[in-house]
Amino acid sequence: MSDTDKINRTFNSIRISNNSDDEYVDDIQVKKYKYPAKDGQDLEFDITPDACQRFGFFFGQLVSTPSGPAKVIGVRNGHLWFHIEKDIGATYWDNGKDNKSLIEDLKIKLVENQFLEIECKVKAIQYNDRTVQIVLNENKPQSMLVAIANVLLLLGKITFDTEDKNKVKMSQIGALVYKYMEGQCKSDKEKQNALNKYREDELQLLIYSGVSDVNVKFSAIDQFEMKSIYNIFNFVNIKLYHGWIYSENEEGYDIIMEQNLTHHDLEAKMIRFIEIFPTMSIQFERTVKDFLAGEQLTYDGYRSLKEKLENNQLCVFYRNNQFQTLRKQDNELYTLEVGQNHSNTAWNKVEII
Template sequence: SWRAGDERSSPEEATKARGVRSEEATLPGQQQEELRCALDLLSVGDAARPESENVGEESKGIQESPGAKSGPTAGEASRPGPGARAAEPAAEPTKAPFASREREPEPDFYCVKWITWKGERTPVITQSENGPCPLLAIMNILFLQWKVKLPPQKEVITSDELMAHLGDCILSIKPQEQSEGLQLNFQQNVNDTMMVLPKLSTGLDVNVRFTGVSDFEYTPECIVFDLLNVPLYHGWLVDPQSPDVVQAVGKLSYNQLVEKIITCKHSSDSNLVTEGLIAEQFLESTASQLTYHGLCELTAAVKEEELSVFFRNNHFSTMIKHKGHLYLLVTDQGFLQEEGVVWESLHTVDGDSCFCDTQFRLSPVLGKSAAAVASSRHTHSQVDQDYMVALSLQQEQGQGPSALSDLELARQLQQEEYQQQRPAPAWPGRAG
């Protein structure tokens, strides 16, 4: 089916582009099939040629858009980047017209995991790959808030269905202000949000600033979070106790900082060169995109029992704060059948964590399916084990101290463990 605005060429246009007369498109079945095979072979031959031989008249008319920059260097390309676009898939090469017409893209399917959330059976959307899908993060919040519901027998859902539910939810929002001007502004925001919705299943323009956990460079995509009243956070902050880094990074966004590093590297001013090196070292040393200062600020900024979206490493996660602790919703499809694995603690910057159930109790021994997925994870550090002990004691006592005190307790337990169990010296001739 051909839709208005479809980027693909119609069969007639594709035939003309190949230099084939329209009369040949009406050949008998056998000859038409032979012609189709010949065109496929021709497309393969074109793809095998060097780029210099494949430049046609159409490519000559393509110009670089205003403000476009040259591609990053190899070192810059390897650096994790939350700017420009959050891991949106690269455009695929143009395929043969018949192939593109016959093989329609398959819709994305997601498995539905049913959990008991605050006494009510609630769906959670899982994913098989750890991709940059803000659609799932937002929709899972709406499911946990019971603003969107699914039939109880629902086991699989498509991205189109999720998009339809999200669109209905947005259209059902009513403006809080009654003035005509604010209502017009609200309606414009709704229209802008509906235009942005298709990007939610691929990637969003997200560009963090290193000054605060809620600081992002404003883009049209941010309207989605504002309209749904869903907070968006990150934890990639500069430590204020590092004045050199604070001066080098300043109030720049990620994209601006990368541009500054490139400019400073080619500067004749030694001070600027030094600033560029300091900024580059900051990005490399915080490649996890979460700093200890950012984690502390994040814990302090998020409200108790608040559902939000956490952005890190080009991935969007559903986050909640419960009794002073931060948790991320587990959406890995490998835990689909594990009812006791719902939340994952966020208390370290190196990825170590522990799993909890819907009531934020530490999960028991994982089942076989979950263990197979979890086997690829790194072994939990001693800090993680101490944190689990501290969390268990807190749950047994029914207390909810602040997250910072729990971290301090974990570090204290780790230090005591280190003092009590110092490693024995290795025997001569043996590997340490």
């Protein structure tokens, strides 16, 4: 894994939230949160709203800083720490003692809905003997909104009607997806009532920035900890899968299955491994650490995806904090290329190493 990949994975592991009352923050039961600093040390931060209150910024928020985009981590030794996107870990400013100094002296600002104005390129490709448009997500983590939109575009469920056929704004993509959701929910009162609880702009924000809200369960490729984010996939009638399955041949499989552990559960337990798993071997600890540090696609997950998907089926695939459009064709799996290499090929074959 390259240094850039390591930075992106660490940076993207923090949930984006621009709401100090966010349920994710409220649900935190511990004050201390371990996170790597810029110098590589793992440090403990107080991420509670009470600790962050005097700074006016809260855990997980996305902000603009003098050094570039950053996410708020937490408080340590009287300072509020930030993870600047280009850095490998968190840091702070000596003169950022409170909200006034952060805003007036350092010009730190909360990022609010800037994604709505982001422009994405549009490209025409051949799919099932048709010419269809897809959205490119160059140089950015692949968002849920783009992955969902590309499934709908490939299926012919939505089309762009813009003056500029070569680019589209996130706001336009979100509006199209939302309109499609409304149509899907018309005949289902339960879905319609659920959709009505969202305002369109809130739903767009959730679609775009909910990446780190995803908490997979290791029992099956379609198992996730259910949060509001997953209503979206019910609204659009698209399946969400992952490939991060713990092998039944590995030590500890029964424990993970019996407790129905999620990614977040297992990571938390590893901090107190000896206390929580007193009878388990050191090899089990190593196996789990390797599993958590891996590429989030195991052989068991890969095999399950091949078995679960029908030929020509499209879905959204979650892996490494990104959402991808996944296709099964001739019993092989392919992800839609929407990044920097899009000019070379439309689909990348998924292979297990």
